[in-house]
Amino acid sequence: MTSPVQNPVRTERHGDVLVIISDSPPVNALGAAVRGGLEAGVKEGVADASITAMVLRCDGRTFFAGADITEFGKPMQGIGLHEVIDMIDASSKPIVAAIHGTALGGGCEVALACQYRVAVPSAKVGLPEVKLGLLPGAGGTQRLPRVVGVKAALEMIALGDPVSAKKAAEIGLVDKVVGEDSLEADAIAFAREIADKRPIPRVRDREVAPDPEAVEAFRQANGRKMRGFDAPAACVACVVAATEKPFDEGLQFEREQFMKLMTGTQSAAQRHIFFAERQAAKIDGIASDITLRPINRVGVIGAGTMGGGISMNFLSAGIAVTIVEMQKEALDRGTGVMRKNYEASAAKGRIKPDAPEQAMGLLKPTLNLEDLADCDLIIEAVYENMEVKKEIFGKLDKIAKPGAILASNTSYLDIDEIAASTSRPEDVLGMHFFSPANVMKLLEIVRGAKTADDVLATAMALAKKIRKVAVVAGVTHGFIGNRMLMPRQVEANKLLMEGATPEQIDRVHTEFGMPMGPFQMSDLAGVDIGWHRDPNRIESIRDALAAEGRWGQKKQAGYYDYDEKRNPTPSPRVAEIIEDFRSRSNMPKREITDQEIVERTLYPMVNEGALILEEGKAQRGSDVDVVWIYGYGWPVYRGGPMFWAQSEGYDKVVAGLEKHGFKVADTLKAGTIK
Numbered sequence: 001m002t003s004p005v006q007n008p009v010r011t012e013r014h015g016d017v018l019v020i021i022s023d024s025p026p027v028n029a030l031g032a033a034v035r036g037g038l039e040a041g042v043k044e045g046v047a048d049a050s051i052t053a054m055v056l057r058c059d060g061r062t063f064f065a066g067a068d069i070t071e072f073g074k075p076m077q078g079i080g081l082h083e084v085i086d087m088i089d090a091s092s093k094p095i096v097a098a099i100h101g102t103a104l105g106g107g108c109e110v111a112l113a114c115q116y117r118v119a120v121p122s123a124k125v126g127l128p129e130v131k132l133g134l135l136p137g138a139g140g141t142q143r144l145p146r147v148v149g150v151k152a153a154l155e156m157i158a159l160g161d162p163v164s165a166k167k168a169a170e171i172g173l174v175d176k177v178v179g180e181d182s183l184e185a186d187a188i189a190f191a192r193e194i195a196d197k198r199p200i201p202r203v204r205d206r207e208v209a210p211d212p213e214a215v216e217a218f219r220q221a222n223g224r225k226m227r228g229f230d231a232p233a234a235c236v237a238c239v240v241a242a243t244e245k246p247f248d249e250g251l252q253f254e255r256e257q258f259m260k261l262m263t264g265t266q267s268a269a270q271r272h273i274f275f276a277e278r279q280a281a282k283i284d285g286i287a288s289d290i291t292l293r294p295i296n297r298v299g300v301i302g303a304g305t306m307g308g309g310i311s312m313n314f315l316s317a318g319i320a321v322t323i324v325e326m327q328k329e330a331l332d333r334g335t336g337v338m339r340k341n342y343e344a345s346a347a348k349g350r351i352k353p354d355a356p357e358q359a360m361g362l363l364k365p366t367l368n369l370e371d372l373a374d375c376d377l378i379i380e381a382v383y384e385n386m387e388v389k390k391e392i393f394g395k396l397d398k399i400a401k402p403g404a405i406l407a408s409n410t411s412y413l414d415i416d417e418i419a420a421s422t423s424r425p426e427d428v429l430g431m432h433f434f435s436p437a438n439v440m441k442l443l444e445i446v447r448g449a450k451t452a453d454d455v456l457a458t459a460m461a462l463a464k465k466i467r468k469v470a471v472v473a474g475v476t477h478g479f480i481g482n483r484m485l486m487p488r489q490v491e492a493n494k495l496l497m498e499g500a501t502p503e504q505i506d507r508v509h510t511e512f513g514m515p516m517g518p519f520q521m522s523d524l525a526g527v528d529i530g531w532h533r534d535p536n537r538i539e540s541i542r543d544a545l546a547a548e549g550r551w552g553q554k555k556q557a558g559y560y561d562y563d564e565k566r567n568p569t570p571s572p573r574v575a576e577i578i579e580d581f582r583s584r585s586n587m588p589k590r591e592i593t594d595q596e597i598v599e600r601t602l603y604p605m606v607n608e609g610a611l612i613l614e615e616g617k618a619q620r621g622s623d624v625d626v627v628w629i630y631g632y633g634w635p636v637y638r639g640g641p642m643f644w645a646q647s648e649g650y651d652k653v654v655a656g657l658e659k660h661g662f663k664v665a666d667t668l669k670a671g672t673i674k
């Protein structure tokens with residue numbers, strides 16, 4: 001990020017206290033100019049005999065949010081962060097970090113090098129580097145354990161979750177929580193209190209005892225979460241080093257580990273996703289300051305799993321919802337499930353005890369479609385049938401107030417055809433939530449041929465408000481995510497016929513890092529979904545399974561057999577069905593390698609992604625990656641399918657596809673995917 005401010009750090013004198021202030025929007029990242037400014041500020045304070053202590057704070061929305069990630073991988077400009085931190089650490093006069101917003105990564109490390117820390121109540125402090133495939137590389141892994149102990153340090157460093165100011169005070173990470181609106185004055189007063197205290201406390205002088213039990217307990221509790229990722233293990237190793245090595249040796253160890261991660265593919269992938277997620281929010285060709293339509297009440301049609309989940313997103317964000325069903329029983333069932341979900345979250349301490357009442361208090365259940373007349377946005381979430389949807393949109397056209405946005409939650413169908421059933425296609429778009437809709441982060445926002453710019457921009461802004469990651473998709477069967485799923489499923493089925501087993505195909509996918517493979521996914525979603533429901537018409541292995549009632553997990557039988565706890569085992573019956581199909585179609589059975597499964601199930605997804613981009617149905621390759629990371633659990637350390645293809649090498653992917661007779665997208669062949 002090139003800082004728009006030439007000299008982003010200034011100093012102000014308050015009697016014998018020097019306040020050093022960084023003002024580098026948007027997040028005071030510690031880029032070259034800020035580092036240079038900090039160096040000058042600290043030098044000024046140290047050199048001036050009239051100064052007894054310093055306060056370090058930031059203007060704008062936050063304390064330093066970390067190193068400037070855009071500088072990574074480029075030659076270092078000016079003074080390095082380590083040197084600035086060493087200077088702060090070695091200061092002959094105490095420096096008080098005055099924290100508001102989020103002191104993250106390098107920002108937290110700067111604060112840890114200061115001799116004292118104060119924070120406002122709303123502040124958060126954390127070391128999220130692990131989420132970028134890194135570890136705190138400016139002393140954080142060596143200082144934090146010395147301040148908060150091994151257990152708390154592991155949680156903050158190897159999981160990357162920030163702590164509140166209150167918690168930070170409890171664990172000794174901040175010395176004092178000060179007034180929300182009086183940070184500078186309180187920090188200066190605090191600086192005066194401690195100015196003459198000697199010796200000046202320095203974190204590097206502290207010791208932290210080894211705690212192998214805490215390390216083991218952490219590994220046990222979080223092993224699954226960390227599976228496949230390189231960074232968390234390196235974080236743990238560094239925290240252990242803090243307990244075993246002298247400070248400077250620990251720093252050296254941290255630096256080596258940091259560099260290893262920094263130059264690896266995982267961090268490149270995770271940093272790609274950090275920026276991809278933010279880029280996805282930007283709509284090409286629409287000004288970012290376009291006037292948005294106000295959304296104060298949302299209507300949801302359908303109180304099933306999807307409609308209920310969708311409603312919860314808005315209720316949790318404090319937006320009123322009118323939910324409509326046809327039958328009272330279904331309406332009561334739907335709202336009952338929502339209440340239960342909220343209560344379960346409250347019982348687990350994930351939300352405040354009064355949050356369920358607050359959320360449910362914003363919900364208006366009704367059996368009357370006319371009650372949607374005062375809604376600013378109406379989302380239809382009924383089953384996938386074009387005729388039904390067209391009928392509903394025709395009715396909505398008459399009921400909805402002028403300017404209301406009309407959205408369909410369809411996961412496949414043509415939004416333009418749905419929009420054409422209204423007299424206001426410019427107000428219509430797709431809002432494709434992923435199940436469970438109250439949990440999954442992804443939202444595909446489908447831009448119809450006639451969708452108005454402000455309608456699209458409003459939906460994107462609303463997505464941010466309900467904490468979704470939204471991606472703009474064009475009208476195409478299955479939009480971005482499900483369209484890419486289709487070639488994968490087709491090939492997975494063919495591979496079964498040729499000799500692979502569901503277990504082998506799924507294993508290749510889970511070893512790749514996916515949460516589940518194609519057949520595990522079918523069993524979870526329901527083998528009967530989209531089935532023609534004629535038990536005598538058996539044209540595929542799937543038909544045969546469905547005809548036998550092997551509908552997946554819900555029936556304890558699908559591509560796998562399941563016990564009562566839904567643990568899967570390979571099914572001899574499924575093996576028989578596959579064998580039967582194979583022999584009837586005279587298909588010879590052969591050994592299928594894991595590599596062939598990759599080439600025939602994952603490469604075609606990349607190919608489909610490239611076609612989607614060529615057709616302009618996604619704005620950019622990184623948007624496709626965001627869809628797969630947040631909607632389908634593509635391993636974030638592989639950066640999404642398009643990033644992965646690039647890191648594999650387009651040539652390799654093209655050769656793999658051609659070997660198996662696929663028609664390869666032109667841009668993939670040419671290596672010009674945008």
Ligand code: 3H9
Nearest residue numbers: 027029065066067068069070104105106128136137138278
């Ligand atoms: C690190 O510190 C390594 C050190 O340990 C060792 C070094 C040797 N750099 O998220 P937003 C941009 S690693 C550059 O939309 P919010 C962001 O791209 C770093 N740019 O705002 C966006 O740009 P644009 C550890 C950054 O209010 C704009 O700022 N730190 C950085 O929703 C606004 O961001 C982290 O991992 C950065 N560090 O959230 C923290 N951070 O407008 C990463 C942000 O052009 N940052 N930008 O799209 C965050 O988590 C959030 O940005 C934050 C604000 C919570 C701070």
